[in-house]
Amino acid sequence: MSGLDPSPIMQVGMGFFASKTLLSAVELGLFTKLASQPLTGQDIAAALQLSPRAVPDFPDALVALKFLERDGDGPEARYANTPESGFFLDRDSPAYIGGILEMANARLYRFWGDLTEALRTGKAQNETKVSGEPLFATLYADQARLEQFMNAMSGISAGNFKAFAGAFDFSKYSTLCDVGGATGLLACTVAAAHPHLRCTSFDLPKVVPIAMRRIEQTGLTDRVTAVGGDFFTDSLPQADVITMGMILHDWNLATKKALIRKAYDALPPGGAFVVIETLIDDARRENAFGLLMSLNMLIECGDAFDYTAADFAGWCREAGFRAFETVRLTGPSSAAIAYK
Ligand SMILES: C[S@@+](CC[C@H](N)C(=O)[O-])C[C@H]1O[C@@H](n2cnc3c(N)ncnc32)[C@H](O)[C@@H]1O
Numbered sequence: 311m312s313g314l315d316p317s318p319i320m321q322v323g324m325g326f327f328a329s330k331t332l333l334s335a336v337e338l339g340l341f342t343k344l345a346s347q348p349l350t351g352q353d354i355a356a357a358l359q360l361s362p363r364a365v366p367d368f369p370d371a372l373v374a375l376k377f378l379e380r381d382g383d384g385p386e387a388r389y390a391n392t393p394e395s396g397f398f399l400d401r402d403s404p405a406y407i408g409g410i411l412e413m414a415n416a417r418l419y420r421f422w423g424d425l426t427e428a429l430r431t432g433k434a435q436n437e438t439k440v441s442g443e444p445l446f447a448t449l450y451a452d453q454a455r456l457e458q459f460m461n462a463m464s465g466i467s468a469g470n471f472k473a474f475a476g477a478f479d480f481s482k483y484s485t486l487c488d489v490g491g492a493t494g495l496l497a498c499t500v501a502a503a504h505p506h507l508r509c510t511s512f513d514l515p516k517v518v519p520i521a522m523r524r525i526e527q528t529g530l531t532d533r534v535t536a537v538g539g540d541f542f543t544d545s546l547p548q549a550d551v552i553t554m555g556m557i558l559h560d561w562n563l564a565t566k567k568a569l570i571r572k573a574y575d576a577l578p579p580g581g582a583f584v585v586i587e588t589l590i591d592d593a594r595r596e597n598a599f600g601l602l603m604s605l606n607m608l609i610e611c612g613d614a615f616d617y618t619a620a621d622f623a624g625w626c627r628e629a630g631f632r633a634f635e636t637v638r639l640t641g642p643s644s645a646a647i648a649y650k
Pocket residue numbers: 446463464467489490491492493512513514517539540541542554555556557560
């Protein structure tokens with residue numbers, strides 16, 4: 311006996327079994343269905359229009375994975391959401407984060423099947439492989455896909471924006487512009503927590519109506535606005551704080567540096583430039599999710615990549631920023647801040 315344990319290898323190597331089971335449960339709306347009442351396996355099959363073969367394996371697998379609870383055994387047993395599934399995976403919950411899982415299910419799961427080709431060629435493996443068009447033009451050509459992408463971003467970012475709103479000292483600033491602000495979630499979250507701030511969400515014109523909808527829903531129209539523009543051809547709105555949530559990781563090094571320069575130009579002396587990303591640890595050994603996110607950017611964009619706080623500080627220093635700090639947010643995510 312070697313005394314070595316192969317289970318971590320098997321757990322990750324066969325991890326797609328568990329991953330796809332959860333993604334299908336989200337796709338089918340299982341957690342939303344169970345929010346109103348516990349159901350038997352047969353009820354679940356009927357409610358979700360599943361084959362009888364799907365039960366009891368599908369809900370029992372979710373019990374074993376700890377995404378469902380089961381009261382009893384056999385055909386009469388009733389399945390219910392765990393507290394976490396009910397809070398985060400019921401589509402009607404305000405804390406729903408399943409948007410990112412819906413997009414992972416609809417797009418990324420299959421695109422990651424071509425990871426080996428991406429590693430060999432350095433080329434994107436998503437819709438752009440066929441369309442030849444840039445990612446955002448391809449995604450946004452279809453309203454349903456645009457909405458899906460927006461929901462995915464809200465799902466992955468909501469916790470980080472809340473943590474950032476609580477962790478950063480906004481007391482000496484009065485304006486913020488969130489560049490690539492998508493649904494306006496960061497602008498609304500920060501404005502709600504800091505009543506003295508005026509916030510702008512800047513994104514492509516197609517995205518503005520979606521942001522306006524959220525701003526109206528949150529009742530913040532007096533202090534939050536959504537502005538349409540292109541961060542490559544337009545200058546950024548002037549603000550005391552410029553934020554970019556998962557923007558720099560979408561682009562190659564030259565474009566990252568150009569966006570950093572634009573942020574510098576839009577800030578007053580003393581202003582803060584904040585990026586919120588799954589920042590890789592400086593030694594590139596620990597933040598597995600950050601490193602895998604960088605591979606995801608290979609799948610999505612080819613030459614785009616995630617980076618460390620040290621990388622960020624180096625690029626920002628070149629642009630003229632003078633001081634830097636990093637703040638841990640939720641899970642694998644952090645905010646890196648550069649002061650002008
Ligand atoms: C990965 S998403 C990040 C969304 C959001 N900041 C977050 O962290 O959840 C990138 C955003 O950049 C926006 N974007 C892409 N190209 C842009 C451009 N040329 N000008 C302005 N916004 C752009 C997209 O519309 C999208 O909302």
